[in-house]
Amino acid sequence: MKRVDIIQTIGLKYLQSNIESDEWSYPKALKRAKKTIDSSLVKNGKNGKLYKNLDLRFVDPKSKVAVLVETKQDFNKNIEDAKRQLQAYIEYEKVLTGYSVIAILANTNDDQISVWKDCVSQTTLLGEEYLLKSFEEYKFLIHPVKNDREEVMRNTYELNEDLNKYGIQEKLRSQLVGTCLLAIKQGIKYEGLTTPQVLAGLKKVLENLLNKNLNKAEKLSILDNRVLQDQTVTEMHDEDMQALMRTIESKIVPYINDKNTAGQDLLNLFFTVFNKYTGRIDKNQAFSPDHIVDFMCKVLGSRGIRAFLTPVAGVRHFLSED
Numbered sequence: 001m002k003r004v005d006i007i008q009t010i011g012l013k014y015l016q017s018n019i020e021s022d023e024w025s026y027p028k029a030l031k032r033a034k035k036t037i038d039s040s041l042v043k044n045g046k047n048g049k050l051y052k053n054l055d056l057r058f059v060d061p062k063s064k065v066a067v068l069v070e071t072k073q074d075f076n077k078n079i080e081d082a083k084r085q086l087q088a089y090i091e092y093e094k095v096l097t098g099y100s101v102i103a104i105l106a107n108t109n110d111d112q113i114s115v116w117k118d119c120v121s122q123t124t125l126l127g128e129e130y131l132l133k134s135f136e137e138y139k140f141l142i143h144p145v146k147n148d149r150e151e152v153m154r155n156t157y158e159l160n161e162d163l164n165k166y167g168i169q170e171k172l173r174s175q176l177v178g179t180c181l182l183a184i185k186q187g188i189k190y191e192g193l194t195t196p197q198v199l200a201g202l203k204k205v206l207e208n209l210l211n212k213n214l215n216k217a218e219k220l221s222i223l224d225n226r227v228l229q230d231q232t233v234t235e236m237h238d239e240d241m242q243a244l245m246r247t248i249e250s251k252i253v254p255y256i257n258d259k260n261t262a263g264q265d266l267l268n269l270f271f272t273v274f275n276k277y278t279g280r281i282d283k284n285q286a287f288s289p290d291h292i293v294d295f296m297c298k299v300l301g302s303r304g305i306r307a308f309l310t311p312v313a314g315v316r317h318f319l320s321e322d
Helices: 003-010 026-033 075-096 135-142 149-166 170-185 195-209 216-228 238-251 261-276 290-308 313-320
Strands: 056-060 065-072 100-107 113-117
Touching: 003 056, 003 065, 026 075, 056 135, 065 075, 065 135, 075 100, 100 135, 149 170, 149 238, 170 195, 170 216, 170 238, 195 216, 195 238
Parallel strands: 065 100
Antiparallel strands: 056 065, 100 113
């Protein structure tokens, strides 16, 4: 596995380096932070030298999660040495930031990896992690989302009241919320930004998701023209746009784990209930389970399936379907 592949998979935006070749020097970082570490915790047991430079360090200060990756041609040849080295970097990270850690050994001559949570031991080995994942997925291992039906339903009403207060047309509400929710899950920034800047960010997320799609221009035009360029959306006050994004991020996202069946059902229920608060003009959507949406996308194609798509699961299928 090449370094560039590791970076692209986990996420370039989370990569931090303070020396050449995208590496991270912990002694340099500690010196800058005016912190020290017990050298016995980061010393090579064979030659007594200190471990210093981690190959790849990915960090999200907001969630206080760090993903540390040490690459080897074949870490199995000297597995105990490799594990001690990786543990040294975990010790460094504890002193430097105190963040929760996902620690990874990755081969460069094949795709084999080993993954640990917070420390390198048999009990913390994540034995079912065979493939490299995105930072968001590793963050989920640290901060798993729990499905909370009552909280979601309670906040759905509040969200609709907010959209009504902001003057958003009923026919746009499901699509707008779905687009915002999708972008938030992709890590979009919105605090302190103007409405045009947030909308530009939403469009950028859609462009990135459509990067390898043959019908990119057509699909982006549909979502952009129907939702992001609507006057009731473009004329939202900056504070209202930020508040909308904040509500979705703080009162919807934390209570729906869409990585399991129960969470997907709850996500679909969210939009079903959400849709009940809108007028008839926006009630031409059937909020089908993901597996039904996926099947219908394949059978009918993107044009025929548009009316059947759910705002989030549907947008995701719509973006990915050729």
